[in-house]
Amino acid sequence: MNEKTQTRLTLQNREIILVGTAHISRESIEEVQEVIRNEHPDMVCVELDAGRLASMTQQDSWDKLDLVKVFKEGKGFLLMANLVLASFQRRLGLNMGVKPGDEMKAAIDTASELGIPFSLCDREVQLTLKRAWASCGFWSKNKLLATLISSAFTTEKIDEQQIESIKEKNELDSMMGELAEYLPEVKRTLIDERDHYLAAKIWASQGSRIVAVIGAGHMGGVVAHLEKISRGEATIDTSNLEQLPPPSLFSKLAPWIIPALIITLLIAGFFKSGGAVSINMLLQWMLWNGSLAALGTLAALGHPLSILTAFLGAPIATLNPFIGVGLFAGIVEATLRRPRVQDIEHLATDVTSLKGLFRNRVSRALLVFFLSSLGGAIGNFISIPFLTNLIIK
Template sequence: MSDVHTTDTVKRLVFAGREIILVGTAHVSKQSVEEVRGVIREEAPDGVCVEIDPQRLSALRQEERWSNLDVYRVLREGRGFMLLANLVLSSFQRRIGLETGVKPGEEMKAAVESAEELGIPYHTCDRDVQVTLRRAWARTSLWGRAKLLAALLASAFEDEKISAEEVERLKRTDALQAMMEELASYLPEVKEVLIDERDVYLARRIWESPGRKLVVVVGAGHLEGIVRHLERCAAGDEGVAFGDLETVPPSGRAGKVLGWLVPAVVLGLIAGGVVRHGWEGGLRMFLLWVGVNGGLAGLGTILAGGHPLTILAGVLSAPFTSMTPVVGVGLVTGLVEASLRRPRVGDLERLNEDIASWKGFFRNRVTRILLVFFFSSVGSVIGTFVGIPWLASFLGG
């Protein structure tokens, strides 16, 4: 293999006569869009590969990408966290795009349009985004999801302005590597799914794409990993394959046992209270659990701007939903809020604009339902961590 660096963001790889030209982009950069168009036009490849899946490409080429969103179905299917994370990530990219004048994903769209104009076949080489998010969620605890979403929310709506020059600097390998290392130390299981697995997946899809000369458009953060795995593909390493990367792993036995551990501990403590302090003591411990868990879930619902009846539903249901891994308080509060404040057509039409600000997130009924779902869930989790030690101290008192 020979490796010729054309620019800081373009790598030309040659494998036994086959050329693969990798173009690293910043995802929301005018320079990236222009560079993508220029490379495809000048190289005139046999094929173009883009780091996007068919569903996201279809959404990118449709102006009303959220018009068919069914928030009820999302919550019932347990995808509330995934949708909120997706919206927050879109919010972050949209905010940068507004400041740089480039919509998120514009360089991928430009690559496809350039290929179509020149009559060059193009291939979508990324894994389905829903599979990626579901794999990440399956590996992350509820508390880990809360930490991740809190970090995303904080970064998405911070007031600091990001200039086009700063966005361009994100394409430098060292800066991106530092970001990856920070993500790995914060939530390594998420970094593995979002970055490492997709490096393998992208490399294999690129390698299997037809054509002796390919132009490949990917985020700059994937360049190093893709080059490494392409070299393994060229060496005939059969380990670089899709394998189970397109499936969502089922919950392990340990996770299922842990899910029932909380109710066992809570009920055991309350039963111990009855034995030690009589029925009155057991009742007091039960009311303590209801007050702490339900109260914090209700507080979370208030912070999200939930309807008064939604707040009441959170307070009453959290002490019981927290003792089962089957139904969470977020599902209850989310569905109640969605029933009381049904999303309007205008909410769906404005969703892409409203996610660019905190005010828009709370104003739009779709995102407010998701915030109610999220904050009430976090409140209940905190209530569980606080409530169990309190019950234990009361039992020992």
């Protein structure tokens, strides 16, 4: 047994063999296949959910993508996060000649070949991302977006030896420590919660001998949780990890703060200096807000009508907390430049480069949505002190 990547546990007369993998490692694929063939367990558990398995095995998984619906349901940022994470792993995988998750698929294929049942033991990825996003405060959300974007477009080359070193404990401890320090809320959701979830699902799987294939980063946490479960110190009930946390009072009030500030400033300007000054303040705010939203859309190479829509729609969206600033521009872009078949087929590959990102109509519509939202938000932050200064004069 490879002590760096495998752990064998005997708990309550059950044997659980954990195989820690790097998700873009050719060596991990070979190791997973070898362990399953040699151990021939009663059950094979894999760190996948049904959605990710479908995206790996169904060629038409993106064909059902409706961008307009995504924007209307407020899932634009969630889809962007999905694509950025996928592009980062895919680019690394292309360097290694493998695709992200190939070792999990190899585990399923090997189990099926040998007639061994398998179970999907990971939490649904959309729920994990939603919980991670909901757990972040304002600054943490910005740090998370910045980290995702910088990771997606890093030009650093990683060789196969570095990929394999990811599975070594000292490397993992360092990485987890950095993540916990930089974004403790995200680390808790992406790592700690899923350690518990994976352990619970592995324990709940049938069979007295189980092989569980998990990312190496989860190895220590899953072992600890399995031992606690076997001693009765932890439960296999994961219902609390499958719900979104209730929003805090601040998160409920936050969407109303900017509209309230702007309206308060306009009213204050009216009572202090009259209607002409108040109207001038309104026009100045609309100019800042609309212009920077339009500039963001232009930076995304949006359609001219998308740029105009961003300019006109940003002030309306700002005053209505139920509408995202980028909603209008994103919908117009997706409508005027409807994704083609090749855009859907090449999406996963196109988002690995800046050229492909702008060429693909799906990713460009998402850029329009994101950058128009960012521009409108910057416009509001600039305009508020500007309007305040007009009143003080």
